[in-house]
Amino acid sequence: MSATAQAVEARWRRERSAGRRRTLAWSLAFAAAVSVAAVVGQVDVARLLAGLPRAADYITRTIPTLRWDHLAQDLAEWMWGFDLWLELLLDTVLIAYAGTVLGGGAALLMSFAASATLAPSWAVAVSRRLLEFARTVPTLVFALIFVYAFGLGPLAGLLAIALHSFGALGKLFAEVHENADLHSVEAVRAAGGSWAEAMRFGVLPQSLPGLLSFGLLRFEINVREASVLGIVGAGGIGEELYLSVRQFEYPDISAIILLILLTVTLIDALTTRLRHRILGAESLRPA
């Protein structure tokens, strides 16, 4: 065998054993992480196996009795609280909507200051930290605090959603602005426009489709979030769900969850269509 071939062979062996060592190291780290997590998370395989049938049993109990020959009657009995639940669901969607709009509005105002291409670096740093804070604190934590300050009810939930959306949307909006073409900003400035006018007429028309699209996505997420805020007393369908779980009204649980699912699916379909229209309109615009 020639020297070159031997060198190649040796190099290949080295590479392969290094690769194997890396895989081994990763696998060991992973195994260690799993065992540490299992100890800290108090995972007990015996308990797990005992718990699974209980979970399955619980789910079976929530399945309503529906018979073909009395279908209408059984359905009516299952959905006995339909009117109340529908009202609460509409409330939930409304909370999510108002929270998204308010949070999105605040995010829009803050987003120009948070775009590295549009604002001085100190403003970017300050506004980014603020947005990061609002985005990292979970909505439910804001809701817990606001329930205390504003009293029980949907107002606390709305404000919690608005504050969290402000953080989440502000960051995305700023990124959309950063992608905007700066020539139009220069044009507005050259024509004597102020910084605010440059943002309004130079950046906003370019970013608007992106902003609306992110806003709609956020609305979708917020409907899901609003459906659970009732658990801490912040309004919406979550309160009824919490009650039915606490009082072991099994068929009610499945009825409410089914209704939440239908609502979420409907909202998803609606916002997806709207987003496609907005983004479609975007691609039709003259470049």
Next chain:
Amino acid sequence: MSSLARTPVMFGLGFLLLLLGLWRVDASPLRLIEGAQKLGWLVVLMWPPSAGGALTELLAALAETVAMAFLGTLLAVVVALPLCFLGAGNIVTNTLTRFTVRRTYDGLRGIDSLVWALIFVSAVGMGPFAGILALAVPDIGLLAKVFSEALESADRRQVEGVRAGGGSRLHAIRFGLIPQVAPVMLSQTLYTFESNTRSATILGVVGAGGIGLALGDRIRLNNWDEAAFIVLLILVTVAVIDSLSRRIRLRLIRA
């Protein structure tokens, strides 16, 4: 022209809907001002944040939170891996089956993990186990869907190439398919872990383990300085997990 005229109408309707919402939640200026004043007091009470002498306990709860997120993600991956084949269009060609399977995945995702936590706490008792299950269930839907999409977008030619080179079916999967889909799946899994860490911090509010229990208690007992301390702990943990996961993700993508 018509679409230009429609835009202000759409925005007007949107604004009316906002007003309807504000009216419905009874957001009167008086209530808002009173609430804001009370909120101001709370912020004053929150300063300075204090551990209240329970630092080790809180850190243990925090570790439990991360462990729940980790095991929840792991459980979701283990279940989602076999399920994802059912949802992939290039493997299951029956449209009706695929449609049903995918809607099921959507259904699992459509319910927030807090609702699952509520249910699992009442089904298997309080504690981190309920939390792990609550995190895993919606993630199974999410990961199964994303994994099927990864499978669908995999290039067939690499698989065929391995087969044509004399490889067995197993070889084709190992060398043709897995190298294509593994990075996508792993990085999606890491994203899920990040998002689960965030979700896990609040599951304790309904009794499903982790730091949320301590936070909910402090707020109920009006220990605002301790509540603020716990929120800060959560923020730091989330930031640490995010940056760790981002670094692993970048290494995976480069490898």
